[in-house]
Amino acid sequence: MGPSSQPVLLPPQLFREGVPKSEEEWQAAGREAATLLSQYIAINTTNPPGNELKAAEWVKQVLAREGIESQVFEPGPGKANLYARVRGDGSGRPLIFLNHMDVVLASPEYWKVDPFGGVVKDGYVWGRGALDMKGEAIAQLMTLIILKRAQVPLRRDVIFLATSDEEIGAGVGAGWFVENHPDLIQDAEFLINEGGTIRADARGRIEYYGVGTTEKSPFWLNVSARGTAGHGSRPTPDNPVHRLVRALNRIASWQTPLVVTPTVERYLHDLSTIETDATRRAWLADVRAALRDSTAIRALTADLTYNALLRNTISITGLKGSDKTNVIPPVASAALDVRLLPAQEPAAFLAELVRVVNDSAVTITPQGPNWPATESSADTELFRAIVAAARARDPDALVTTPPLTGFTDSHYFRRLGIVSYGLSPFPLNQVESRGVHGNDERVSFDDLTFGVHFMYDVVSRVVAR
Ligand SMILES: [Zn+2]
Incomplete structure (x- = not known):
């Protein structure tokens, strides 16, 4: 039985139309993000083997409900890369949301909850991928959904690209997509991926907004x-x-x-x-x-x-x-x-x-x-939009560019000349950051609400007419 033959019960749409305006409306968008994330986490995409096809079919249905068409490419048994493109008026070049569907292994005996249960409790969505990077993917997805539901006039196309095999650093994910379907993405000017950090202190106060413009290269x-x-x-x-x-x-x-x-x-x-x-x-x-x-x-x-x-x-x-x-x-x-x-x-x-x-x-x-290390300039419209969105929250906000010691899939796109930034929209303190590849990975409702709102503020500044 193929995954698409199993109907998925999608969570309720908690805000209906228009761009959220009040804090309550953003919280409704945050709650919708939380229920989507809980479902997404429950699709176990531990890599290997990944089984990203199941995740892609779910994302496809979420998009279809919004009237957004998507294509699922199947580069191997159980593997998938999903591609969707929402059209603008063509006066600006596209922006890509890039996210990987696979997650790393979780050892349930060290967790307080089932890492693939999609558990929602104590104000958090728990599970493997809550931060890396299904949570970030949902913030990207909600941004696209808000743009679409509110019928915001766009000057750039917005591309949503969900890929396989990021966590094994090879395989048939982003690299495969860039190699086999460059025509679908190479006109893009900007890309948003994992690999940034909004660092908060223990009390939740934001210390800086970190945008990933470069990373070390493996040799x-x-x-x-x-x-x-x-x-x-x-x-x-x-x-x-x-x-x-x-x-x-x-x-x-x-x-x-x-x-x-x-x-x-x-x-x-x-x-x-x-x-x-x-x-x-x-x-x-x-x-x-x-x-x-x-x-x-x-x-x-x-x-x-x-x-x-x-x-x-x-x-x-x-x-x-x-x-x-x-x-x-x-x-x-x-x-x-x-x-x-x-x-x-x-x-x-x-x-x-x-x-x-x-x-x-x-x-x-x-x-x-x-491969050689790659770097994107910080002197761009997208970077200035991130600064503006941060300063709208705090006029003294520090926006900086922490280089990554590891690597993400961004290098595939930087090599095509696409300005690619790591932009993770959740303010995390040191304890919360440890969930990435660790135990009890989770993201709070507050951070999800902040993340959806912040991502929307950044991206709408760049893609809306
Ligand atoms: Zn990741």
Whole structure:
């Protein structure tokens, strides 16, 4: 039985027509978002295998009820990418809402609720994907629904693109779509995706609005050592496991050079304006000067995020030797998760690593995800719309551009010249942020209401006539 043969009971439409005006009307839109999100979470799209087709069929029905047509592409069994386009008058180029339908594994034994129950309680919608990124997808979807229900005249087309396989970093999702259907998206000027943060303090006060304009790029490597196989009872002088361990020891003790990119410099300078500690404020305000001072270097690089933003990083993550304790294998290998800052040359980094290892019997080769880092300008109409929407809420709001240490699907679109921003519309404090890929992932009604309203304010400024 195909998924489309199962009728889905969609939640009630809580506001009917026109753009919400009062706080009560926005709360009704927020409640509608909450019921949609609860249904969406209950479609288990843990990847692998993903089963995104079921999610796509649900999104298709939600859109159809609003009179929005969509196409579902099926690049593989159970896999899907959904594409919808609401037309404007063509005087401006399109804006894309990008969101992935898949989620990462949840281990129910560590959760207070069933991660796929779509549980609504204590003012929160709970479940895997509530933040990453079914919740964000619903804020995007509600924005599109409000534009459509209110019949807002548009000067740009608005494209809604829900994809597979973001969480496995490969496969048949956004990359597949860009490769196979570039004609459907390449006229776009702007794209909104995950990868931003609105950071709130413990009391819920917004510290800054973070827009993701750039991210580090993966440069994953395989390190392997060859030697002579044999019986573990008679050691060989060139045991490849010993050789690999020596190489990895050199890699692990290597401090990669500190580098200050223009975006990181600007971001840290922005953070200095809200830093309360005077010493740290001075470091952040002029990080180039700070990195000439060993005390500042120690303090700044002790912060895992700052450290990852100030250098290329290496995490040794995988190890493979013999399957048997008494067998010396002919080869031993390790996996390195290397992340490069924008404008860093992969070949030059590799040459430097080979010099550090300094052993011709050890080979280092690129493996898996590997592309140059991409960046979108912050000098755009969309960025100015985000600033305007933030300042409408607080005239002193700080809007900044935190670079991501990880990566999203934005790079596929930036490479087509589409200005792509990470814009997550929920103000999250540190505890709430831990739900992403962690336990008890959840989003509050208040944040959903804020998120729908904020996303609508940003996007309507750019797409409405
Ligand atoms: Zn995500």
